Amino acid sequence: MNVTTNTRAQRMTFWEKLYLPEIAKGLALTFKTMFKPKLTRQYPEERWEPLGSYRGRPVLVLEEDGERCVACGLCSRVCPALAIEVQAGETEREKERYPVKFEINMLRCIYCGLCEEVCPEEAIVMSKDYDIVFHSQEEAIFGKDKLLVPIARLQERLEFLRQYK
Amino acid sequence: MPTITIDGRKIETQPGKTIIEAALENGIAIPHFCWHPALSVAGNCRMCLVRVGSYKKGADGTLERDAEGNPVVQWMPKLQIACATPVADGMVVDTVGEKTIAAQNAVMEFLLINHPLDCPICDEAGQCKLQEYAFKHSRGESRFVEEKVHKPKRVAWSDRIIFDGERCILCSRCIRFANEIAKQPVLTFVERNDHVTIELFEGTTFDSPYSMNVIELCPVGALTSADFRFKSRVWEMSFTPSVCPGCARGCNINIGVRDNQILRLEPRPNPHVNQYWMCDAGRLEQYRWVNSGRISGAAVRRNGALAPASFEEAFRAVADLLSTARGDAMMVLSGSITNEDGFVARECAAAFGIEHVAFVERNDPTFGDDFLRSSDRNANATGLRALGIPSTTWKELLQRMHERMPAVIYFIGADPFAEQDSSSWEELLGSGGAIIAQLSNHSQLEEIADVVLPAATYAEIEGTFTNCDGWVQYLQPAVETAETLRRINGMAQSRLDEFGAPNDRWTHGERRLCRPHWQLLTGVAGAAGHSIAYRSAAEVFAAIEDRVEAFRAMNYEALRQYRGIRLGRGNDPEPVGVVYRSHYMKPQSD
Numbered sequence: 001m002n003v004t005t006n007t008r009a010q011r012m013t014f015w016e017k018l019y020l021p022e023i024a025k026g027l028a029l030t031f032k033t034m035f036k037p038k039l040t041r042q043y044p045e046e047r048w049e050p051l052g053s054y055r056g057r058p059v060l061v062l063e064e065d066g067e068r069c070v071a072c073g074l075c076s077r078v079c080p081a082l083a084i085e086v087q088a089g090e091t092e093r094e095k096e097r098y099p100v101k102f103e104i105n106m107l108r109c110i111y112c113g114l115c116e117e118v119c120p121e122e123a124i125v126m127s128k129d130y131d132i133v134f135h136s137q138e139e140a141i142f143g144k145d146k147l148l149v150p151i152a153r154l155q156e157r158l159e160f161l162r163q164y165k
Numbered sequence: 166m167p168t169i170t171i172d173g174r175k176i177e178t179q180p181g182k183t184i185i186e187a188a189l190e191n192g193i194a195i196p197h198f199c200w201h202p203a204l205s206v207a208g209n210c211r212m213c214l215v216r217v218g219s220y221k222k223g224a225d226g227t228l229e230r231d232a233e234g235n236p237v238v239q240w241m242p243k244l245q246i247a248c249a250t251p252v253a254d255g256m257v258v259d260t261v262g263e264k265t266i267a268a269q270n271a272v273m274e275f276l277l278i279n280h281p282l283d284c285p286i287c288d289e290a291g292q293c294k295l296q297e298y299a300f301k302h303s304r305g306e307s308r309f310v311e312e313k314v315h316k317p318k319r320v321a322w323s324d325r326i327i328f329d330g331e332r333c334i335l336c337s338r339c340i341r342f343a344n345e346i347a348k349q350p351v352l353t354f355v356e357r358n359d360h361v362t363i364e365l366f367e368g369t370t371f372d373s374p375y376s377m378n379v380i381e382l383c384p385v386g387a388l389t390s391a392d393f394r395f396k397s398r399v400w401e402m403s404f405t406p407s408v409c410p411g412c413a414r415g416c417n418i419n420i421g422v423r424d425n426q427i428l429r430l431e432p433r434p435n436p437h438v439n440q441y442w443m444c445d446a447g448r449l450e451q452y453r454w455v456n457s458g459r460i461s462g463a464a465v466r467r468n469g470a471l472a473p474a475s476f477e478e479a480f481r482a483v484a485d486l487l488s489t490a491r492g493d494a495m496m497v498l499s500g501s502i503t504n505e506d507g508f509v510a511r512e513c514a515a516a517f518g519i520e521h522v523a524f525v526e527r528n529d530p531t532f533g534d535d536f537l538r539s540s541d542r543n544a545n546a547t548g549l550r551a552l553g554i555p556s557t558t559w560k561e562l563l564q565r566m567h568e569r570m571p572a573v574i575y576f577i578g579a580d581p582f583a584e585q586d587s588s589s590w591e592e593l594l595g596s597g598g599a600i601i602a603q604l605s606n607h608s609q610l611e612e613i614a615d616v617v618l619p620a621a622t623y624a625e626i627e628g629t630f631t632n633c634d635g636w637v638q639y640l641q642p643a644v645e646t647a648e649t650l651r652r653i654n655g656m657a658q659s660r661l662d663e664f665g666a667p668n669d670r671w672t673h674g675e676r677r678l679c680r681p682h683w684q685l686l687t688g689v690a691g692a693a694g695h696s697i698a699y700r701s702a703a704e705v706f707a708a709i710e711d712r713v714e715a716f717r718a719m720n721y722e723a724l725r726q727y728r729g730i731r732l733g734r735g736n737d738p739e740p741v742g743v744v745y746r747s748h749y750m751k752p753q754s755d
Contacts, residue, residue, distance in 0.1 A: 070285050070286050071395070072284070072285030072286065072290070072398075073398040073400075073401065074285065076401075077398070077400060077401075077660075082660075082661070082664055082665070082669070085669075085670060085671050088395040088396075088397075088398075089395055090394055090395055095283075095286060096286060096318075096319065097285075097286045097395050103670065105668075105669070107668075120284070120285045121285060137668050141670070
């Protein structure tokens with residue numbers, strides 16, 4: 001017959017079996033925290049601003065004369081979740097290739113940042129956007145209209161990349 | 166027979182061969198850019214430098230040996246280029262030693278000095294010889310801090326080829342191709358030193374019918390196709406070995422497919438048929454009609470209008486027409502249907518008692534030349550003749566129909582409106598007689614057809630073509646139809662095909678509802694109660710092999726292995742030998 005002889009209850013001392021001191025300890029912590037400064041944020045009104053190292057949704061860098069991306073397709077190739085689809089086209093600009101279509105399926109994206117790491121042009125970077133919502137699968141596919149972000153708003157991330165890449 | 170030793174391996178070879186040839190025949194790859202077996206030797210890239218020597222002999226003629234008993238090699242003081250050094254008996258070659266690799270690394274460093282870092286933009290990336298050797302032989306970063314030399318970029322050599330001077334590594338393959346193969350000597354080196362670039366002679370364009378072969382020939386991305394430019398990256402496409410249906414030559418091709426759309430055709434080396442080349446017309450024309458203008462789904466005419474129908478309904482309708490015609494019917498075949506299609510058409514005609522079965526010859530004397538292009542524009546005229554199907558011409562048919570109109574005309578792949586003066590046909594075909602159109606592409610014929618059956622194209626089927634010299638060549642599907650699936654039918658798959666899910670947009674390429682001619686014909690025969698029961702193209706081919714002498718002892722496996730077998734040589738196929746592939750990183754699925 002199996003008789004358990006070493007359960008937690010059997011190992012407890014008299015004071016532990018009483019429970020009361022433990023309850024008092026717990027309440028002490030509660031009261032102490034009540035008088036500490038509050039860390040809770042009133043989220044939608046009060047937003048958290050991440051640091052440059054934060055990996056939010058990937059975006060495309062938009063420079064004054066157009067997008068940096070040359071549609072080489074490396075991000076699409078490296079993406080472990082196959083979230084990115086790129087269709088290249090020809091342009092008259094000096095860099096003769098540009099993305100006619102650039103789509104990221106945000107339902108597939110896992111925010112790993114490999115696209116940013118592989119990009120030879122530093123054209124796709126992880127932004128600070130973390131609250132991404134959509135109502136349908138179609139809406140979750142972000143095109144160039146949603147992906148292109150002016151370079152001025154990405155300075156912090158580009159700085160971070162230059163420092164640590 | 167000279168015997169040489171390459172990396173310790175004894176190789177017997179023929180006199181007159183160069184080291185690189187002898188090595189290639191024995192499966193040893195020596196890195197190179199400018200050498201190509203079909204072109205003359207230029208020896209200007211220096212990539213194939215190897216250490217060459219011979220065994221040292223004593224005064225008495227015996228081999229000198231070192232302390233361990235190995236023969237001592239007397240190396241030549243400098244490295245030699247393997248592409249221009251002929252073999253000699255007793256030669257010792259070292260392709261993997263420290264000195265050889267150091268020389269090749271140095272050559273790579275020199276080549277990369279002025280090569281721009283625009284792989285992200287370049288179409289060649291992923292199948293580039295320079296890129297591959299850069300991985301293997303370069304230091305990883307450049308020691309060259311000065312500004313790179315700038316040369317003309319985006320120069321149109323013709324409306325088909327675009328040249329980028331900066332990417333060019335000056336191997337001269339294109340120049341030699343233009344001079345020796347295309348016979349249009351319009352290219353030349355100009356300038357000196359690091360400013361050397363390739364230019365066209367004043368007032369010329371490089372527009373030979375074979376000019377686009379330089380695109381595959383170019384070891385880097387200096388020459389790109391105006392038609393393909395930036396359509397897709399190489400690694401996003403699947404490549405399926407196939408045969409060009411453009412003329413009777415049947416040049417071997419690779420079909421590049423993404424999203425179930427053919428994006429490009431490129432030549433696939435086959436020493437029996439097309440060596441390394443194909444013509445520009447084939448490359449540019451033979452994929453568009455597969456991608457667009459296709460008939461999808463069967464249709465039957467009801468109350469004067471074509472209405473979509475299921476295959477069963479359409480088969481029933483055709484079977485009824487052919488049965489009631491009681492042999493007063495005509496089967497008009499295309500010369501570009503496969504041997505399998507032709508064979509089943511003949512069987513089907515016999516079952517329905519149709520006597521007039523013929524394929525329509527398509528000849529274009531302006532198309533042919535003395536190299537690859539043939540005036541005979543039928544992909545399979547030789548094969549159909551070997552199966553006992555007579556040929557005819559549209560003119561002959563017109564005359565015949567003017568004399569007496571058959572009750573039913575069954576067009577199989579042949580479209581009278583495609584190239585003929587359509588007015589005479591409109592009048593004639595509209596006048597009476599039922600018309601069955603079994604076609605792959607939309608045509609005016611549909612307007613007067615009683616039944617339309619959607620046929621698959623050469624890119625969607627398994628089968629065989631017989632070229633003008635009697636080479637029976639194997640075709641396999643590259644494009645999915647509504648009834649085939651890549652992963653089930655063993656078709657080539659790209660990464661996107663493999664991992665795409667239904668909610669990915671790249672998996673939404675059009676898949677048409679169509680079937681190969683032979684399968685449609687078995688359906689028609691089945692609907693009339695005739696048993697022509699083949700379940701696959703391989704079964705049809707087995708029946709051909711069994712019943713037609715010229716195809717004896719052939720099967721798909723052997724056709725693939727030998728890259729084509731000549732009619733009547735099934736028992737004694739000609740071996741293909743080692744086939745040289747210029748960019749061995751290039752996707753080759755065979």
